[in-house]
Amino acid sequence: MSELEHTETPETNFDVIVVGTGLSESILAGALTRTGKTVLHIDENEFYGDHGATFDNKGLLRFFLGVGAEDDTTAKAEIQSNYHDVTVNVYADKIDEIVDEGTPKVELNAENPTASDEASGIETEPTRNPSEAWHSRTLSTIQSFLSSQSDAHLYLQALLSTPVDPATLTSESDFKTLLKVSTACKILRDSRKYNLEIAPKLLFCRGPIVELLVSSGVGRYLEFKALESIYMRWEAGFEKVPGSKEDVFANQTVTLLEKRRLMKFMNMAAGTEEEPSEVLKEHEDKPFADFLSSQNLSPRLSAVIMNAISFVLDAEAAGKLTTKEGVELTRRHMQSLGRWGKTAFLVALYGAGSELTQAFCRLCAVYGGVYMLNYKLDSFSVQERATERPVKVKGADGSEYSADWLITSGTYAGLVKKGFSNAAFKSTSCWRAILIVDKSIHADANLTLTIFPPQSSGRGVVVWQQNSDTAACPSPYYVVYCCVQDGDKSDLEAAIATFAQVASDGAKTNTKANILLSVFYREEVLEPTERWVAPRVAVCGIKPSSLDFEESVEVAKGVFDKIVEDGEFLPTVPDPEDLAA
Numbered sequence: 001m002s003e004l005e006h007t008e009t010p011e012t013n014f015d016v017i018v019v020g021t022g023l024s025e026s027i028l029a030g031a032l033t034r035t036g037k038t039v040l041h042i043d044e045n046e047f048y049g050d051h052g053a054t055f056d057n058k059g060l061l062r063f064f065l066g067v068g069a070e071d072d073t074t075a076k077a078e079i080q081s082n083y084h085d086v087t088v089n090v091y092a093d094k095i096d097e098i099v100d101e102g103t104p105k106v107e108l109n110a111e112n113p114t115a116s117d118e119a120s121g122i123e124t125e126p127t128r129n130p131s132e133a134w135h136s137r138t139l140s141t142i143q144s145f146l147s148s149q150s151d152a153h154l155y156l157q158a159l160l161s162t163p164v165d166p167a168t169l170t171s172e173s174d175f176k177t178l179l180k181v182s183t184a185c186k187i188l189r190d191s192r193k194y195n196l197e198i199a200p201k202l203l204f205c206r207g208p209i210v211e212l213l214v215s216s217g218v219g220r221y222l223e224f225k226a227l228e229s230i231y232m233r234w235e236a237g238f239e240k241v242p243g244s245k246e247d248v249f250a251n252q253t254v255t256l257l258e259k260r261r262l263m264k265f266m267n268m269a270a271g272t273e274e275e276p277s278e279v280l281k282e283h284e285d286k287p288f289a290d291f292l293s294s295q296n297l298s299p300r301l302s303a304v305i306m307n308a309i310s311f312v313l314d315a316e317a318a319g320k321l322t323t324k325e326g327v328e329l330t331r332r333h334m335q336s337l338g339r340w341g342k343t344a345f346l347v348a349l350y351g352a353g354s355e356l357t358q359a360f361c362r363l364c365a366v367y368g369g370v371y372m373l374n375y376k377l378d379s380f381s382v383q384e385r386a387t388e389r390p391v392k393v394k395g396a397d398g399s400e401y402s403a404d405w406l407i408t409s410g411t412y413a414g415l416v417k418k419g420f421s422n423a424a425f426k427s428t429s430c431w432r433a434i435l436i437v438d439k440s441i442h443a444d445a446n447l448t449l450t451i452f453p454p455q456s457s458g459r460g461v462v463v464w465q466q467n468s469d470t471a472a473c474p475s476p477y478y479v480v481y482c483c484v485q486d487g488d489k490s491d492l493e494a495a496i497a498t499f500a501q502v503a504s505d506g507a508k509t510n511t512k513a514n515i516l517l518s519v520f521y522r523e524e525v526l527e528p529t530e531r532w533v534a535p536r537v538a539v540c541g542i543k544p545s546s547l548d549f550e551e552s553v554e555v556a557k558g559v560f561d562k563i564v565e566d567g568e569f570l571p572t573v574p575d576p577e578d579l580a581a
Contacts, residue, residue: 011370012401014040016563017393019377019408019415021357022050023209023549024540027556027570028407030218030360033367035567040401041364042393045079046374048361050411051199051525051544052353057191057517058155060434061088063198064521067158068151079411085489086521090159091502092179093186093438093516138182139169145185152188159184159517183516187436193474195351196434199523200464200481201549202227202449203346204332205339208553209356210346217573218359223349225470226341228445232308233452233498234300238442241308241451243342258298265295265305269330280327288326289318307453309333311547313460314485345548347447349470356549363573380406380419382534391536405563410526410541416533423533425526430545433482433492433520437513440478441465441499452495459487461495462547478513485545489520531558538562 015037018029026048029041047053053063061067064086146152146164156164164181203210203224213219230241242248248259248266268280283291288310292302310329312318336344348355365371376396383390389402408416416423442448446469452461464481466472472479480500484491500513527541538559542551560569 011038012399013389014038014370014401014403016040016405016407017042017391017401017403019043019380019393019406020050020411020540021045021048021361021373022409022411022540022542023052023353023357023360023552024542024555024559025050025407025409026357026360026364027212027553028540028559029369030363030367031556031560031570032563033364033369034570034573035564037564039364039369040372040403041361041369042372042375042377044374044376044412047354048357048373049351049354050079050357050409051082051523052197052201052351052357054195054197054351054354056194057187057196059191060196060198060519061155061158064088064519065158068154078414082411082524082526084522084524086519088159088161089518090180090184090187091515091517092176093183093514135175135178138178142169142178142181142185145189149188152185155188156181156184159187187517190474193471194436194479195354195471195473196479197351197353197481198434199353199432199544200466201352202464202547203348203352204548204550205336205344205346207332207336207548207550209549212553212570213356213359215572216363216570217575218363218570220573220575222355222359224340224346225349225447227343227345227347227449228341228447229442229449230308230343231442231448231450232304233450233495234303238450239300239304241304243337243344247342254301258301261296262301265292265297266330266334269327270334271331280323283323285322285324287319288321288323291323291326303453305330307460308451311451313451313454313462315454315458318454343449345449347466347470351472352549377412377415380408380412380415380537382406382419382536404536406537407559408537408539410528410539413526413528413539416528416537416539420533420537423539424529425541426529427524427526428485428544429522429524430483430485431487431489431492431520431522433480433496433518435480435482435496435500435515435519436473436517437478437480437500437515438476439513440467441480441513446478450499459484459491461487461491462545463495463499477516480513483545485543489522492520531555532562 016032016039018025018039018041021041021043029039033039055063058068064083065088153164160180169178169181213222230243231238232241242251245263248262251259283294289302289306292305297305306312306318306326310326310333312321312329333344340346361371378394378396381392383392389404391403391406393401393403393406410425413425440446441450442465446465446467448465450463450465452463454460461482461484465478467478468475482492482495500515502515523544525541525544527543528539532538540555540559542555557569
């Protein structure tokens, strides 16, 4: 979809102005144009997706660090102020992938078989010495890359935290320096083959967003893969979470009695028992954790249900969760099982947040919506005495647009608070990490979700893994996303240390995945305390660390129903082939 500059928009009056291309806002833009409303859709960013955007490697560095920006417009975008404490590190790739055949055998340093990365607590592997042939070839590759792209040195400097001058790299250069520069060049050279999500999410196979994509026809041109497996960290290993009755009884680490108890609970939660369970009614308002114990489920199986099926990852929230709420969360998961694959989730190709928002924006444009990306804004206001089009949106260039309704998001909280003094927001934060690793963190699956349950107090960590199957990265690499809500960076590092390590000087490991690139950051999202900050102004907002998109659909539907009282929410879009016939 082409991006329209504001000079191409002579019309200044619309039924609705939507500011921000988050999923809720994009769904609304598409839904409103389907009812015949005129819509102006604005975003200060040059990309779609807001907090769910997707970038290639270079785009990620531009977004977080401002690398390669021609001017300071990227830094001025309001969304940039929501990301803090960004650290980017590149590590050495395994040397055995780049040493010529027939070179002398490399010996490990026996005096220091393992080491510890003081900065992260993640294990490092021992060093090894390269061959002269490797030095020469690696130097040539680095110099070729630096000379082929005019801005290559800027991105290398961002990855390595130090300027890289090709003239200073020689066959006598330090091995570790060459190896890190070589790895960075490899990552940047294939930048366009990466689709990295800054806030990845999954789709429940029978969840509201999937049903909406199917019923409306908007998902006709989107591509998905089924999530292959869900794991849970337990004691010193990873437990595979059962996705079917067959999985339960095939598990050799659970006793037959435990299997029967688990199946009894799952049938009860799914509502497949012939008669409604009196036991559930009796415990409805009691703690879900106590109910699980009353079913004689072991601590391990209780954790599977609470953390890896119901996805309650806050220890305090788990203690307050009622049985009714817990069973509803369990049922939500189980109802999505078996539709596609063995798990309850779908993974979108090319990045879920970006692809979904563009799909709904495309629908909006087809039905007459006007788009203005990379357009800076100055203010929002409502002229209460105006007889028509009371909402005013003013651009930084002085242009003013009028509408009956304004829809925006917490990303634009600054403009909202400036225009509406009664608007209030609450801050929610989470720590995230994006890793590029050299192999799967689980030997038997590529597309995975791994849950690290919370300790007796604290937050659990969620880990997603994708690879070339979803166009997240080129083969043979993998992208690993990590998130902990209201936790610390150390929570992520502790989880990462269980499945990945830094091969600091090219040493190889046959156990854990080796980290080539890591990006850590703290995301802060402002959610409105009230949806409607004025009678005609709605602010969308969702929790940043949620696993799925259910809340986005609920928010969009609620706002739509107020604006269009009798309209149908996203009716089926006619198939172009049917229209042609």
